[in-house]
Amino acid sequence: MTTTSLAQSTPSRRFDVLYWLRRLSRNFILRRVLMALAKIYVVITLTFFIVRLMPTNPIEAYVNELIDQYGFTYQEARDQAAALYGIDLEASLWTQYLEYMKNLLHGDLGTSYRSKGTPVAKMIAKFLPWTLFSVGVSLLISFTLGMLLGMIMAYRRGSVLDHVLTTIASIFSSIPNYLVGMMILVFLGVQWKIFPITKMRGAMSPGMKPELSWAFIKDIFYHATMPILTYVLTTIGGWMLAMKSNTINTLGEDYVTVAKARGLKESRIITSYVGRNASLPLFTQLAISIGFIVGGSALIEFIFVYQGVGQLLLNSINYRDYPVMQGVFLVITIAVILANFLAEFVYGWLDPRIRVQ
Amino acid sequence: MKSATENVPSDGQFTLKVEDLWVTYLAERGKVKAVRGVSFTLRPGETLAFIGESGCGKTTLGLSLIRLLPSTAEVEKGHILYRRDTEVMDVLQMNDRELRQFRWKECAMIFQGAQNAFNPVLRIWAQVLDTARSHGVTNKKEIRQRMEDLFRLVQLEPERVLRAYPHQLSGGMRQRVLIALGLLLKPPLVILDEPTTALDILTQRSVIDVLRDIKEKMDFSLILISHDLSLAAELADRVATMYAGKLVEVANVWDTYYHPLHPYTVGLIHAVPTLAGEREELISIPGSPPDLIDPPKGCAFHPRCPYATEKCRTEEPPLIPVAQDHEVACWHWQQVQEDGGQRMMVYSEAKAG
Numbered sequence: 001m002t003t004t005s006l007a008q009s010t011p012s013r014r015f016d017v018l019y020w021l022r023r024l025s026r027n028f029i030l031r032r033v034l035m036a037l038a039k040i041y042v043v044i045t046l047t048f049f050i051v052r053l054m055p056t057n058p059i060e061a062y063v064n065e066l067i068d069q070y071g072f073t074y075q076e077a078r079d080q081a082a083a084l085y086g087i088d089l090e091a092s093l094w095t096q097y098l099e100y101m102k103n104l105l106h107g108d109l110g111t112s113y114r115s116k117g118t119p120v121a122k123m124i125a126k127f128l129p130w131t132l133f134s135v136g137v138s139l140l141i142s143f144t145l146g147m148l149l150g151m152i153m154a155y156r157r158g159s160v161l162d163h164v165l166t167t168i169a170s171i172f173s174s175i176p177n178y179l180v181g182m183m184i185l186v187f188l189g190v191q192w193k194i195f196p197i198t199k200m201r202g203a204m205s206p207g208m209k210p211e212l213s214w215a216f217i218k219d220i221f222y223h224a225t226m227p228i229l230t231y232v233l234t235t236i237g238g239w240m241l242a243m244k245s246n247t248i249n250t251l252g253e254d255y256v257t258v259a260k261a262r263g264l265k266e267s268r269i270i271t272s273y274v275g276r277n278a279s280l281p282l283f284t285q286l287a288i289s290i291g292f293i294v295g296g297s298a299l300i301e302f303i304f305v306y307q308g309v310g311q312l313l314l315n316s317i318n319y320r321d322y323p324v325m326q327g328v329f330l331v332i333t334i335a336v337i338l339a340n341f342l343a344e345f346v347y348g349w350l351d352p353r354i355r356v357q
Numbered sequence: 358m359k360s361a362t363e364n365v366p367s368d369g370q371f372t373l374k375v376e377d378l379w380v381t382y383l384a385e386r387g388k389v390k391a392v393r394g395v396s397f398t399l400r401p402g403e404t405l406a407f408i409g410e411s412g413c414g415k416t417t418l419g420l421s422l423i424r425l426l427p428s429t430a431e432v433e434k435g436h437i438l439y440r441r442d443t444e445v446m447d448v449l450q451m452n453d454r455e456l457r458q459f460r461w462k463e464c465a466m467i468f469q470g471a472q473n474a475f476n477p478v479l480r481i482w483a484q485v486l487d488t489a490r491s492h493g494v495t496n497k498k499e500i501r502q503r504m505e506d507l508f509r510l511v512q513l514e515p516e517r518v519l520r521a522y523p524h525q526l527s528g529g530m531r532q533r534v535l536i537a538l539g540l541l542l543k544p545p546l547v548i549l550d551e552p553t554t555a556l557d558i559l560t561q562r563s564v565i566d567v568l569r570d571i572k573e574k575m576d577f578s579l580i581l582i583s584h585d586l587s588l589a590a591e592l593a594d595r596v597a598t599m600y601a602g603k604l605v606e607v608a609n610v611w612d613t614y615y616h617p618l619h620p621y622t623v624g625l626i627h628a629v630p631t632l633a634g635e636r637e638e639l640i641s642i643p644g645s646p647p648d649l650i651d652p653p654k655g656c657a658f659h660p661r662c663p664y665a666t667e668k669c670r671t672e673e674p675p676l677i678p679v680a681q682d683h684e685v686a687c688w689h690w691q692q693v694q695e696d697g698g699q700r701m702m703v704y705s706e707a708k709a710g
């Protein structure tokens with residue numbers, strides 16, 4: 001009986017598999033998901049090997065220390081180090097890679113070399129929220145404000161206001177963010193003492209409990225002020241200029257002229273006809289910039305002593321803390337790819353020409 | 358006022374009266390004098406067609422009637438008097454609010470090449486609502502009812518079109534949607550700028566049929582701008598021929614097609630299949646319309662005119678009435694009348710080879 005049922009089910013199951021494969025290959029969302037996963041895999045692999053090509057690693061350093069200071073033999077020192085870091089030093093790079101990937105699949109990012117035994121995932125979970133918070137708030141501010149200013153510039157193009165704003169925007173969008181950060185630190189913090197930099201250090205005040213209270217929210221914004229200001233200043237110019245040029249193009253579209261001929265209220269034309277269409281392309285850029293800012297957060301968080309992943313990354317590079325480095329790269333990569341992924345959907349959702357055939 | 362008095366019908370009724378309108382564009386090379394002293398009267402319910410080659414200022418004239426010229430343009434002079442019931446307003450004197458209410462509710466302009474006339478991210482229904490609400494009409498059911506009727510009138514499926522995004526409709530459909538939308542608020546005045554250009558022949562035909570049908574069923578005055586003379590012949594009551602920013606002949610449709618008195622009109626008519634449909638060869642007038650930055654002295658048509666004399670090169674002929682409902686701006690219109698425009702036709706054919 002079992003044999004007959006098997007014989008019967010095989011063809012239909014094969015048919016099913018083919019059917020599903022065909023459907024899946026046509027599925028837009030699935031294709032994107034697979035692409036995203038492939039990208040993540042490639043980046044993980046590259047990071048793993050590149051990180052290991054860096055000169056000197058902490059284990060070698062530790063081994064040397066043991067030999068120099070405590071008179072260990074080389075073999076003894078290596079055994080000691082291996083035991084401490086919990087890794088097999090004899091294993092080939094390839095074996096290490098397979099091991100790493102296997103652990104990753106189980107959600108295990110390894111443990112830090114430097115803070116011996118601390119799981120990388122735990123460290124990232126501690127630092128990442130602050131980066132997401134400061135970068136997210138900055139993007140929100142600079143995106144909305146930049147769009148608004150860009151539209152004003154386009155509507156008042158040729159005016160003094162437009163020239164002033166365009167100049168400022170071009171300057172700010174061409175200065176690297178760490179320079180702006182340093183300037184804020186030096187002038188607003190040290191020279192003119194507008195920001196009490198020592199008090200503003202860290203992601204929140206000592207003794208502050210993370211909770212949904214006004215005091216806590218105020219406190220985290222207070223501590224994030226300087227990084228946010230830096231991110232906003234260095235990204236807003238790009239939004240302004242992009243929005244200005246998009247708005248000018250949109251203003252030349254027939255449908256805007258026709259909207260005027262239809263006697264629509266100016267406010268309606270500005271928001272739903274000009275603004276909405278001019279901002280469409282910016283949403284794709286928004287996703288890309290999320291990655292850029294998270295990636296570029298390291299120096300800013302270092303300058304302002306802000307406890308985000310950027311800071312974590314810098315420290316881990318300093319100490320050749322591979323697992324942490326890899327973990328942070330992994331998280332940044334996933335963040336960027338996820339953001340791009342989201343952007344495509346947001347764009348499709350905002351633009352019916354893509355959504356509706 | 359004086360230049361337009363000739364135009365005014367005896368009962369003094371008009372929907373629109375344009376007096377001595379001058380419009381220029383500020384271009385890099387200089388001032389483009391696109392409309393140079395145009396005067397005409399549009400009677401209630403009539404269709405007045407503006408014909409002429411491309412670049413003669415027809416679109417500029419149309420845009421200036423609803424003050425939607427680009428920012429580089431300037432109305433240097435003139436009056437645009439619009440009349441509703443007993444009230445007469447000068448469009449050029451309206452403030453922003455009055456102007457906004459005038460547009461579409463009083464005067465709907467359907468644009469040349471309306472392929473891109475709709476906001477790509479909003480459904481047609483949303484854009485219909487936008488239009489109605491901006492003019493204080495808020496009853497959704499009423500709007501929907503009226504729009505459905507209008508869509509049926511222009512041979513569109515109301516349900517489907519209202520739900521659609523612009524990109525889901527073909528060019529011809531979009532053109533008809535815009536025409537229907539133009540009639541939503543029952544404007545007394547409609548301007549159609551090249552309603553059939555950029556459409557394929559079949560679609561052109563259906564749009565023309567739709568226009569004729571609408572014109573029969575509804576009561577509004579229509580300004581039809583077209584370089585397509587057969588379209589004008591089918592729809593117009595009167596025809597105004599425009600050349601180099603000026604009106605050179607204004608006459609009823611019959612006279613325009615069978616007894617044109619301006620050499621330019623003769624050339625235009627001769628260049629297309631005639632009204633009755635007997636196919637004639639398509640011969641265009643040799644040469645091209647002048648550069649409007651520095652139009653020729655005297656009669657602007659003289660470089661292309663076989664009737665031209667010394668007088669034509671120095672003195673500008675005024676637009677004068679020469680018969681009932683027939684005005685022409687040519688020093689030698691009588692000669693044209695005598696030879697039936699023969700010299701112009703021969704000239705065109707000779708140059709065409």
Ligand SMILES: Nc1ncnc2c1ncn2[C@@H]1O[C@H](COP(=O)(O)OP(=O)(O)O)[C@@H](O)[C@H]1O
Nearest residue numbers: 382384389391411412413414415416417427649
């Ligand atoms: N935005 C503009 N700037 C400068 N010149 C223009 C502009 N629009 C039209 N013109 C010029 O004005 C003249 C009349 O153009 P237009 O009104 O479009 O004529 P038509 O509709 O009869 O083809 C042409 O010489 C054209 O080159």
Ligand code: SF4
Nearest residue numbers: 656659662669687688
């Ligand atoms: S005025 Fe002279 S040049 Fe002008 S159309 Fe008449 S005959 Fe020709």
Ligand SMILES: [Mg+2]
Nearest residue numbers: 415416469551
């Ligand atoms: Mg035109």
